[in-house]
Each structure stands twice: as C-alpha cells, then as structure tokens.
Amino acid sequence: MTKKIGLYPGCVIPTEQYGYEMSIRKIMPELGVELVDVENISCCGAPFKSINLVMQTYLSARNMAIFEMEDLDIFAPCPQCHLSLTETKQRLESSGELREKIVSRLLEEEGLEYKGALKIYHTLDLLHDLVGIDVLKGKVNKPLGWNIACHYGCHTIRYTGADRPDSAEHPMKMESIITTLGGTTSDYSEKLNCCGGPLMTTHKDSALTKAGEKLKAVQERGFDALAIVCPLGGRVLDSKQERAAGMVGEKLDLPVFYLTQLVGLSMGMEPESLGLNLNKSPVSKLI
Amino acid sequence: MSITDLTSMAETQLGSKKEINERLLKIIDEVADSCYQCAKCTSGCEAHKLLELEPHKIVALLKRGLIDEMVNSDIIWTCMSCFKCRERCPQNVSPVDILFTLKNLAVANGQQVPGAYTAWLQSIMTMGLLQDVQEVPLGDGKVLKREDLGLPELSKPMDAAMFQMAFAGVAMEKM
Numbered sequence: 450m451t452k453k454i455g456l457y458p459g460c461v462i463p464t465e466q467y468g469y470e471m472s473i474r475k476i477m478p479e480l481g482v483e484l485v486d487v488e489n490i491s492c493c494g495a496p497f498k499s500i501n502l503v504m505q506t507y508l509s510a511r512n513m514a515i516f517e518m519e520d521l522d523i524f525a526p527c528p529q530c531h532l533s534l535t536e537t538k539q540r541l542e543s544s545g546e547l548r549e550k551i552v553s554r555l556l557e558e559e560g561l562e563y564k565g566a567l568k569i570y571h572t573l574d575l576l577h578d579l580v581g582i583d584v585l586k587g588k589v590n591k592p593l594g595w596n597i598a599c600h601y602g603c604h605t606i607r608y609t610g611a612d613r614p615d616s617a618e619h620p621m622k623m624e625s626i627i628t629t630l631g632g633t634t635s636d637y638s639e640k641l642n643c644c645g646g647p648l649m650t651t652h653k654d655s656a657l658t659k660a661g662e663k664l665k666a667v668q669e670r671g672f673d674a675l676a677i678v679c680p681l682g683g684r685v686l687d688s689k690q691e692r693a694a695g696m697v698g699e700k701l702d703l704p705v706f707y708l709t710q711l712v713g714l715s716m717g718m719e720p721e722s723l724g725l726n727l728n729k730s731p732v733s734k735l736i
Numbered sequence: 737m738s739i740t741d742l743t744s745m746a747e748t749q750l751g752s753k754k755e756i757n758e759r760l761l762k763i764i765d766e767v768a769d770s771c772y773q774c775a776k777c778t779s780g781c782e783a784h785k786l787l788e789l790e791p792h793k794i795v796a797l798l799k800r801g802l803i804d805e806m807v808n809s810d811i812i813w814t815c816m817s818c819f820k821c822r823e824r825c826p827q828n829v830s831p832v833d834i835l836f837t838l839k840n841l842a843v844a845n846g847q848q849v850p851g852a853y854t855a856w857l858q859s860i861m862t863m864g865l866l867q868d869v870q871e872v873p874l875g876d877g878k879v880l881k882r883e884d885l886g887l888p889e890l891s892k893p894m895d896a897a898m899f900q901m902a903f904a905g906v907a908m909e910k911m
Contacts, residue, residue, distance in 0.1 A: 458891075460866035467872065467885050474887070489894045491864035496856055498817075499839040500849065501752065507906045555902055603782075607819035617823050643782040643818045650852035651813060655786040724885065727872055 452579065454570065455521035456484045457512060459530040459680075460492050466680040466688075468724030472709035473526055473572070475722055479588065480580045480712075484524070489515055493525070495533035503550070509537035510551050514563035522568040524575055526709075528604035528679045529647075531571040535612050538565050572678045572709060573605060574614040577622040585629050591717045592631020595673040595735060597706075599623040599634060600663070600686070602679035603643050623708060627676060630715035639666040646681030654696065660685035661697030664705075674704040674735060676711055683707065687730045705730040753844045759837050764798055767834075770827040771795045777821035777831050787814040791821045791831035798834055807842045813850050857907070861900055864893040 462470050477484050494508030513534060516523045525531040541548045542565060552563045570579065599620075606613050606620045615622045618641070627634045645659025664686060667675050677683055685693060687705040694701035705728065706714075713723040720726065720736050777791040778784055784791075789811060797806055806812055815835045822830040843849055856866050869882045869890060882890065893899035 463869070463882070463887070463890055464865065464867050465870045467880075467882065467887065470887060471885060486888055486891065488891055490891045491893050491899065492860055492866050496853070496866065498836055499813075500843050500853060500857075501840060501907065502836075503752070504903075504906050507903075511902075555906065559898060559902060603816075603818040603820075608822045641820075643816055645816075647816045647818075648783075648814075650856075651850045652787065655783075658786060659782070726874070727880070727885075 451481050451483050453483045453485060453521065454524045454575075455487045455516045455519060457487070457490060457493075457516065457523050457525045457530060457534075459525065459527040461680040461684070462527055466683045468710060468727045469526060469680055469683060469707045471722070471724035471727075472707055472713050475718060476709055476713045476716065477575075479716060480576075480584060482524075482575065482580065485519070485521055487516060487519060487521065493527075493530040493533040494537075495529040498533070503547070505533060506537050506540055506547060507551050507555055509533045510541060510563050511556060511559070511561060513538065513565070513567060513569075514552075514556050514561040517564055517567050518562060522570065524570045524572075526572045526678070526680075528571060528602050529681065531569060531614070532604040532611055534569050538569065539611065541565055569612075571605060571614040573601075573622050573626075576626055576708070576712065577614075582625060582629050585626065585712070589630055589715045591715055593627075593711060593715050595632050596671070597627050597632045597634050597674045597676050597711070598637060598667045598670070598672040599627065599640065600644065600667075600675055600677045600679075600682060601641070602677065602682050603647075605678060606641070623676060623678070626708065627711070630711055632711070637666065637670050637672075639663060642666075644677075644679075644682045644685050646679070646685045649681070649685060656685055657689060657693045657696040660689065661693035661695075661699065661701065664690060664693060664701050664703050665697055665699050668699075668701060668703045672703070674706055674732075676706055676708045678708050687728050690730045702731045702734070704728075704732040704735050706732060753841070756837060756841045756844055760798075760803065760834075760841065763834055763837065764801075767795055767829050768799055771799065771825075771829045772827065774826065776824055776826065777829075780820040780824055782816045782818040782820065783814045787811075789814045791835075794831050794834055794838075795829060803838070803841070806838050807845060807847065812838045812842065860903060862896075864896070864899055865890075 494505035497504040601620050606617045609617045624634045645656035648656035710723045775792040783789040822832050872880045
C-alpha cells in the first residue's frame with residue numbers, strides 16, 4: 450500500500466545536507482511512501498523561538514497550512530523543524546488568542562487556511578512505525594555487517610511533552626532499524642549527548658569541540674560508524690569532522706552516515722545515488 | 737525595512753513586551769515554590785562545561801527578580817536548547833523556557849542579538865529560508881550544486897513581496 454506524504458525539507462537539508470535529501474528521495478518510494486513536493490514553503494521558524502515566539506508560531510503554522518490545503522500529512526526529516534511544527538500545533542490548540550492572531554488574521558490574508566489536523570512525521574517514526582520493521586526487513590538484500598553507534602540528536606527525542614518520535618531517555622527505534630538492516634549496535638554513555646550543531650552559528654569553537662568529543666567517544670568504543678537523523682548533526686559530525694578533530698586534538702576518521710543512506714545501502718542501492726560521495730567523513734572505508 | 741528595525745524596536749514592541757512580561761511573571765509564580773536548587777539541570781546542561789551556563793542559577797536569579805541583569809548578559813545566548821533541563825527537572829521547572837523568554841525580552845528591549853540571528857532574519861526577508869543553496873566542494877577541485885544532483889528546484893515563498901510584508905508585520909507586532 451502506498452502512503453502519500455508531503456516532504457518538508459526545511460532550510461538546512463535542501464541547501465547544504467544534500468545526501469540526506471537524496472537518500473530520502475531514493476529510498477521512500479521503494480518502501481511504499483510517495484513523497485510529494487510542495488511549493489511556497491518557508492523556514493519553520495525554529496531559530497526564531499529565541500527572538501519572538503509569535504514569529505516562530507507564524508512560520509510553522511504557515512507551512513502546516515500549505516500542506517493541509519493540499520490534503521497532505523507532513524514529513525519533516527529535520528528534528529528542529531519537526532519540533533517547531535509540533536510545538537506550534539500544540540500551542541495553537543491551547544491558546545485561543547494566538548490562534549486568532551496567527552490563523553484568523555495573518556494566514557487568511559495570504560489565502561491560507563490552518564486546521565491543525567495534519568500528522569507530523571520525522572524520519573525515525575516514518576521508517577520505524579509507518580513503513581514498519583517487517584517491510585524494511587523484506588527489502589534488505591545487502592546486510593550492512595557493521596557495528597554502528599546511533600546518534601538521535603536532541604530535538605528528535607526531547608522534550609517528552611512535545612510528542613517526539615522516540616523516548617527522551619531510552620530511545621531504541623534507531624537501534625531496531627540498524628539491526629534490521631543487518632548491522633550491530635550497542636548502547637554507549639554519550640548516546641544522548643548533543644553534537645554541538647545548534648551552536649555552530651553563534652559559538653563555532655564550542656560547537657566543534659562538542660562534535661569532536663562525541664566523535665572521539667564513539668571511535669574509542671570501537672564502533673565502525675555513526676548513524677544520524679539530523680542535518681545539524683550532519684553539518685558538524687560529518688561535514689566538519691576534520692575541524693572537530695582539530696578542536697579536541699585527536700585523529701578522527703569515523704564514517705558518519707544518515708540513517709536513510711544506510712537503509713539504501715542495505716537495499717543494494719548505488720552509493721552515489723544516496724549522495725554518499727558528498728559525505729566528508731571517511732565513508733569509503735566501508736563501502 | 738532594515739534588520740535594525742526588525743530586531744530593535746523598543747517603541748513598536750510595547751504589546752510584545754507586555755506579553756513576554758506576563759509569560760515571565762507566570763513562570764516566576766510557578767518556580768517560586770518548586771525549585772529547590774538541586775542543580776540537576778546544571779549537571780546535565782550541554783552548555784555548562786564549555787560556556788559556563790548554570791541553569792539552576794538562572795532559576796535562582798529569576799526567583800530574586802534579577803531579570804534585567806540576565807537580559808543584559810550574553811550568558812542567555814549560550815543555551816543550546818537541548819531540553820535536558822526541562823526533561824530532567826524533578827520539579828517540572830523548565831530553565832530552557834525561562835531562557836527563551838529572557839531572550840525574547842532582550843530582543844523586545846532592543847538589546848543587540850548575536851550576529852547570526854540578524855543574518856537569518858535578513859535571509860528570511862529576502863528568500864524565506866535561512867540560507868540559499870550552498871556549493872559542495874568535492875576533493876578533486878570540482879564543485880557540485882543542488883541542480884547537479886538531480887534534486888528538484890528549491891521550494892520557497894512564491895509571492896516574495898506578500899511573504900515579506902506578512903513576516904515584517906509579525907516581527908514588528910503591528911497587527
């Protein structure tokens with residue numbers, strides 16, 4: 450059965466983290482998910498929660514209205530977008546004043562109608578719950594065979610009240626997907642630690658130090674690779690791995706993959722079609 | 737419309753300041769009796785070790801009403817919004833949300849915000865997204881762009897002028 454869903458790539462994925470987008474577009478149709486591209490979208494407003502709450506709410510609501518008018522649920526592979534959309538949906542349910550201001554005035558002026566009835570998916574629950582482990586299992590024809598550490602990213606799992614794709618303190622969906630793909634994995638103490646990504650634009654050195662510490666921990670524990678589901682994670686853990694290594698004074702050579710790239714590899718897809726030639730970490734060690 | 741207008745409009749943001757102050761008063765009311773300074777928030781804080789953010793002290797300062805001191809300090813801009821403090825507080829206090837509110841107040845007061853935000857606001861005003869498509873340098877000196885990768889055209893607001901007006905309206909709270 451094919452499920453139709455609107456792809457909301459946000460800002461960072463479609464302008465920079467191309468490997469995430471390419472692998473999503475490549476694997477989803479094979480898994481029974483028809484991705485629909487939607488015009489007229491904008492930033493979800495997540496960074497502007499620090500500036501002005503109304504600004505964030507307006508931007509997220511505007512995007513959701515655009516998808517609702519096309520009768521689509523929304524797939525936000527970026528955890529920051531996913532959280533911002535989810536929080537906004539909740540906020541508009543609980544605050545009549547904000548709903549009146551944003552929905553009835555601003556959006557209507559643009560000819561948009563927001564109902565707040567759409568479902569919001571992230572990569573993790575889309576693969577694990579909507580596609581499902583059984584379907585995934587049936588598609589694997591090239592089991593990975595590597596020992597892979599999972600990095601969820603802060604906004605994928607926190608905070609509990611905001612309807613996250615997995616548990617805040619004991620997330621296991623990524624592990625369950627990795628083992629389905631023929632990989633092995635295990636818990637590690639730094640699993641829930643932040644990658645530093647959100648600090649990249651304001652405190653670059655601290656961001657890269659955090660990324661370096663995370664990578665170092667994973668490498669020292671003997672994992673072959675690290676799997677991620679967040680474009681800000683991709684930016685520091687993969688794209689800037691060399692600079693992160695410099696910050697912590699270590700030689701780092703840890704292959705970092707988007708989970709969707711690993712799904713594609715396990716299905717026997719060409720690495721280049723999954724954007725793997727764009728990864729800056731040494732993924733060629735394994736593929 | 738310049739970015740200075742968007743981020744430092746103390747006069748035009750009176751309504752916004754009132755709303756933020758109300759939010760802050762509500763938080764003070766809630767935390768006054770609940771936070772007992774166990775510092776569990778600080779022990780897990782992702783910005784603690786490197787940037788010296790101490791969420792339990794933020795809560796303590798708030799209880800003492802030292803709001804201006806925090807709003808005028810750079811420390812509120814070091815929070816990485818990892819939400820561990822909110823997740824783990826045994827008393828359901830949420831330092832991360834206190835910090836969001838303090839940052840909102842700093843902006844409404846016309847305080848200088850970190851440069852990245854100004855650049856983001858500028859980018860949203862011009863194209864609706866945080867940044868335009870970036871080139872990817874490959875090892876061999878070649879450069880790839882989005883269109884070289886077989887990806888569809890970037891989706892952004894179709895009526896840029898209308899989006900700009902609506903967004904500026906929200907930014908200035910002139911609704």
